[in-house]
Amino acid sequence: MVNENNEIKKHILSILVDNQPGVLSRIAGLFSGRGFNIESLCVAETADPLVSRVTLVTMGSDFIVEQIKKQLNKLINVIKVIDFSDADFVQREMVMVKVRAKPEHRAEILRTADIFRSKVVDVGARCYILELTGDEGKVDAFLNLLKPMGIKEIARTGAIALARDNK
Amino acid sequence: MKALQSEGVDTIFGYPGGAVLDIYDELAKTDIRHILVRHEQGAVHAADGYARASGRVGVCLVTSGPGATNTVTGIASAYMDSVPIVVLTGQVNSNLIGNDAFQEVDIVGITRPCTKHNYLVQSLKDLPRIIKEAFHIASSGRPGPVLIDLPKDIMQATGSYRAAKGVELKSYHPTYEPNMKQLPKVVDLIKASKKPAVFAGGGVILSKASKELTEFVKKIRAPITTSLMGLGAFPASDPLWLGMIGMHGTYRANMTSAECDLLVAIGVRFDDRVTGKIDTFAPNARIVHIDIDPTSIRKNIRVSIPIVGDCKITLQKLNALLGKEKLGSLRKGRKPWLDQIEKWKATRPLAYTQKETIKPQFVVEKLYELTHGEAIITTEVGQNQMWAAQYYHFDRPNAFITSGGLGVMGFGLPAAIGAQIAHPDKIVADIAGDGSIQMNIQEMATAVQYKLPIKIVILNNSYLGMVRQWQELFYDRCYSCTEMDHAPDFVKLAEAYGAVGLRASKVEEVIPVLKNGLSIQRPVIMDFVVEREEGVYPMVPAGASITEMLLV
Ligand SMILES: Cc1ncc(C[n+]2csc(CCOP(=O)(O)OP(=O)(O)O)c2C)c(N)n1
Ligand SMILES: [Mg+2]
DSSP: OOOSOOOOEEEEEEEEEEOOTTHHHHHHHHHHHTTOOOSEEEEEEOSSTTEEEEEEEEEEOHHHHHHHHHHHHHSTTEEEEEEGGGSOEEEEEEEEEEEEOOGGGHHHHHHHHHHTTOEEEEEOSSEEEEEEEEOHHHHHHHHHHHGGGOEEEEEEOOOEEEEOOOO | OHHHHHTTOOEEEEOOOGGGHHHHHHHTTSOOEEEEOSSHHHHHHHHHHHHHHHSSOEEEEEOSTHHHHTTHHHHHHHHHTTOOEEEEEEEOOGGGTTSOOTTOOOHHHHHGGGSSEEEEOOOGGGHHHHHHHHHHHHHSSSOOOEEEEEEHHHHHOOOOOOOOOSOOOTTOOOOOSOOTTHHHHHHHHHHHOSSEEEEEOHHHHHTTOHHHHHHHHHHHTOOEEEOGGGTTSSOTTSTTEEEEOSTTOOHHHHHHHHHOSEEEEESOOOOHHHHBSGGGSSTTOEEEEEESOGGGTTTSSOOSEEEESOHHHHHHHHHHHHHTSOOHHHHHTTHHHHHHHHHHHHHSOSOOOOOSSBOHHHHHHHHHHHTTTOSEEEEOSSHHHHHHHHHSOOSSTTOEEOOOSSOOTTOHHHHHHHHHHHOTTSOEEEEEETTGGGGSGGGHHHHHHTTOOOEEEEEEOSBOHHHHHHHHHHSTTOOTTOBOOSOOOHHHHHHHTTSEEEEEOSHHHHHHHHHHHHHOSSOEEEEEEBOTTOOOSSBOOTTSBTTOOBOO
16 A cells, blocks of 8 residues: 555545436445445535535545545546545534433523524423534534433434635 | 447347347347357356457347346456446336346446446436447446446337437546646656666557557667556567566566666556565656556555556657657666566576476467467466466467456356457467366357357366465465366367367377367367466465565
8 A cells, every 4th residue: 555644534525426316325335345434424416406415524544535536536427526625615514412401401401502502493391402503523512511411312414515715 | 229239339249038028129120240148147258358359349238137147247357357348238117126026136236336337227218328328438438347227118118219419428537638747757767767667557458559558668678567467568579578577477577576766557557466565566666657547546556657648648648758859878778777687587487397297388388389379368267367378478469368357267268259259260269277167168059159260278287276276385285175076078068069179188189189179160179188286487475575486
């Protein structure tokens, strides 16, 4: 293997693909078949209904990620691969968290939600469900603060990202 | 059908079944030649052999389910060796897909990782476009197999044929033109180098760049080696030829790679069978890597100058640049380096000693002499394949057809059928092992039916010889399950198929049997009973440095 910069880094790849059945499986298959790892994955249509955007987070050295990008580009249905590690970009994740709401904790949960600009989307007798969007760090910090109250369930999306218009 | 004909298809290798009845019905009304193989794997290897011998796209047609799954090995082999083929598979009715219908299999899913691309046709109107795209994708850029899955109801539907216009794939644009900024750097490296070497591979043959490669090598007067897939890209009779590199490469080719200070690699992918231990490969060399597939570059090996581009175009441009330089003194300055290589060649030539029992190398050498090096050679896999590579010398591209990347036993016979169809007037010989030949032996019937005078040269050691050799060297001679003592009588077998069977068990019979076999205008099996425990040497043990060769 090529020994150069072997530092393992997180890369957010934004992959524009033909919006067709089977395309996601080609991408996922490429990762599994070549021993690359997918940390998270989001797929949705873009403004052009014929094109989808796959936002994928992977870990690897520059050398591995270079190879991943080349392999992705080689897939016929991949239109463009953007690596946000080289660009200025905005990143968001979303999480919904069901947290135990003991009477003595309720005020603190709501205060925390407020500080993070999170929304309470469901209030039950024993639990609240909170919704939050933000970058990875913000989501992690939020979950850490809620942990002592007792987190029952989490549903978290992977990252989505767009490059800033810095012209 | 019209779409296929508009792609210039005149030959299809195939095998019918329920899901493709409608296609076969239409096929009968065209003048496309259909070669009925005896197993779908044979159809794919034959299309592969056809494609490699002719430089055109090979086409096969099989039914759904088992017909489709039988093609997978052939497709994977073509994928590894970048061979342009289009595989048409039948599929159950579209409304049944996903229901575990009779003879349904998700062949698009199964072949996704071993095709360059694949399609499930969902509407008849898409078909002309898909066929056009498939041929374009298969044959352009780095070539490879493309599969098209055809549901039966769509094949039954009728519609007026509207030819597809050009191919518009917004996401597929292979890079043919090299980055012109890189080329002068290559020229500078060449001028600065005292000990340059060239390493060419299958990419040179695929891009039909042998002439340009030869010109390049002569201009810079550098010794040249190739991978297994590159044999024939440069004439083996030329004094600058080093022989093949790698696990069973020649001593001088491997030593050259270790000692050179510049390695110009063209149309190769640095397979582990070539490089041996990667950290010690070409330790003193700056490496220039030219390939059309960006993923090949820096996949396995560090490179000083990467150039993504078509081998032919890139070499033409490099040659033009070199043409402006005065290289006379540079060529003269090569003498010490070439002298060193001559010394390696003289001390460690490829050699064997012919005693009482027939040596397999002797058979290949005589085949080479008797065919004046002009045959198209296909091979099976194992020792036979390596002896073919070492002792048949190729002066021309598209003459050595072997399953290199995947190493499929059973490849050579069907590939010979495909090659013979592409070149009815040439001698086509399959250099075979007694084990491998039994893996697609049923294709003898195909050869007989279509009167294809292919020559099967079995180097019969009654062993799975290559595996036995590893057991001999690395497993204390424990020959576990590699003895093939229950083989058929190949002479009688040939006769049973309606072909000719010949045998040589003594040294003096070798030449007469070869002469006789080559002169017969029918399929012939020649069974050579060879030294049972002969080994292929040199050999670099797996994972060792390429210079750590075991010599006899
Ligand atoms: C389909 C397949 N199965 C198994 C192997 C592993 N294999 C590689 S070489 C070899 C022995 C081949 O024996 P034979 O055809 O007699 O050739 P020899 O080495 O004796 O010349 C085997 C089993 C393979 N390459 N392909
Ligand atoms: Mg054998």
